Amino acid sequence: MTPPAGRHRNLGPLQRFLKRAGSFILVLAALGVGDFVVRSTPDVDKRERPFVVSGEEGKAVEARMFSATLLKTRTAAVVKASGFVHDTQGVWVILRMRFVALHEPLSISYAAVVDARGRSFYASDRVNQSLVDGSRILQPGIGVEGDIAFEIPRDATGLTAQFSDARLNRAMQAVTGITISIDDGIFLNRQPVTLDPIEVKP
Amino acid sequence: MAESTGIAREAVGQLVQLSAQKWGIGLSVLLVAISGLFGGLDTAPERATAVNAAIDAGPWKVTITGARLTRELRPMHLMEEKNYFIVVLATVEIKADRTWKFLGETVQLAPTKGIVAKPTKSLSGDTFHRNDGIVLLRDVTKIDQLNPGMPEKLAYFWEFDSTVPIPSEVKVYIGFRKFREDSLSGHMSWMEHSELNKAVVVPLVDRRDATAGSS
Numbered sequence: 001m002t003p004p005a006g007r008h009r010n011l012g013p014l015q016r017f018l019k020r021a022g023s024f025i026l027v028l029a030a031l032g033v034g035d036f037v038v039r040s041t042p043d044v045d046k047r048e049r050p051f052v053v054s055g056e057e058g059k060a061v062e063a064r065m066f067s068a069t070l071l072k073t074r075t076a077a078v079v080k081a082s083g084f085v086h087d088t089q090g091v092w093v094i095l096r097m098r099f100v101a102l103h104e105p106l107s108i109s110y111a112a113v114v115d116a117r118g119r120s121f122y123a124s125d126r127v128n129q130s131l132v133d134g135s136r137i138l139q140p141g142i143g144v145e146g147d148i149a150f151e152i153p154r155d156a157t158g159l160t161a162q163f164s165d166a167r168l169n170r171a172m173q174a175v176t177g178i179t180i181s182i183d184d185g186i187f188l189n190r191q192p193v194t195l196d197p198i199e200v201k202p
Numbered sequence: 203m204a205e206s207t208g209i210a211r212e213a214v215g216q217l218v219q220l221s222a223q224k225w226g227i228g229l230s231v232l233l234v235a236i237s238g239l240f241g242g243l244d245t246a247p248e249r250a251t252a253v254n255a256a257i258d259a260g261p262w263k264v265t266i267t268g269a270r271l272t273r274e275l276r277p278m279h280l281m282e283e284k285n286y287f288i289v290v291l292a293t294v295e296i297k298a299d300r301t302w303k304f305l306g307e308t309v310q311l312a313p314t315k316g317i318v319a320k321p322t323k324s325l326s327g328d329t330f331h332r333n334d335g336i337v338l339l340r341d342v343t344k345i346d347q348l349n350p351g352m353p354e355k356l357a358y359f360w361e362f363d364s365t366v367p368i369p370s371e372v373k374v375y376i377g378f379r380k381f382r383e384d385s386l387s388g389h390m391s392w393m394e395h396s397e398l399n400k401a402v403v404v405p406l407v408d409r410r411d412a413t414a415g416s417s
Contacts, residue, residue: 013219045389085341089352118299119350121301122300122303122349125345152349153349155351
């Protein structure tokens with residue numbers, strides 16, 4: 001008598017078990033390869049990170065739709081704005097900035113000082129900062145200068161200033177990264193530093 | 203001996219012949235049963251925490267230090283002059299790596315009779331009163347953002363109807379977030395995790411004679 005052949009032959013319990021185990025191992029191997037591919041490709045945060053355009057004090061940095069120039073850096077223990085004084089447990093960093101819209105009207109909606117540890121300190125909301133809170137419209141080709149105040153902890157070092165016209169999502173948007181140089185000795189000055197007014201300087 | 207080996211082989215054979223669906227159902231029932239043994243089927247209790255206890259809630263750490271009933275305190279203004287403010291005092295530290303805007307979520311007032319602002323529901327279904335403002339006690343300015351690594355004492359304000367009996371205590375929720383992947387965008391971010399929200403019951407101290415800057 002000839003034994004059954006092909007897919008229709010009768011398998012014993014052990015053979016059936018091995019067949020199913022083989023399928024299981026193949027599925028696991030496919031998942032493993034998929035996991036390897038996922039792990040070895042950049043994640044969404046890396047793929048869609050902002051494009052940081054680096055620069056330094058005194059030089060205009062172009063972030064696609066606008067240019068930003070750091071004119072002057074001051075630090076203080078106390079700032080004075082709109083008649084009120086504001087102290088801090090850290091340090092006030094006051095940047096005199098010049099912004100120029102390059103192509104069309106826009107507003108600066110994001111302003112932050114980023115330290116070497118990757119922490120972002122946004123422009124303070126303890127003082128009025130209309131130049132960078134998205135409310136001040138910049139007209140193309142007309143420069144506007146103003147003080148931007150940031151509050152940072154004393155252990156923050158390696159600072160850069162970031163600005164963007166993107167309101168909420170800065171994914172794949174151009175952002176400035178201007179190096180900030182700070183003289184540590186000024187930190188001890190307890191005299192209130194007054195924020196200078198915004199000026200239009202074409 | 204040979205008979206018992208035969209029975210065992212037959213049992214294994216029958217198990218192997220079960221369909222994948224039956225295997226799945228059986229394993230699921232087993233897992234639920236084991237989870238139940240360790241309390242997995244219990245109703246989640248409200249996670250109460252004491253006043254003055256630091257609560258690590260993901261991107262922020264909150265310590266509720268007290269609650270006050272006050273009259274109008276600058277820079278906050280009452281909509282009705284006869285009303286009062288319920289003020290919850292807290293020390294808040296941002297642990298995230300960026301300035302946190304919109305601090306209302308850090309301390310939320312549980313539904314309380316007499317609060318002028320109507321209760322609202324979060325996306326996760328929690329009911330609470332939105333605050334009328336947050337004041338930084340350092341210099342008594344209104345704020346709505348806080349920097350990482352710079353803990354501050356804050357006061358959260360809610361206007362209270364003066365015609366309603368004054369409660370002896372108020373309950374606040376500390377919002378909780380977890381750093382995980384956003385299932386829609388794929389970005390890693392601090393996502394709401396309301397089932398871990400914690401409640402703090404705070405005695406309400408009558409300070410209607412207080413002035414701005416006093417505690």
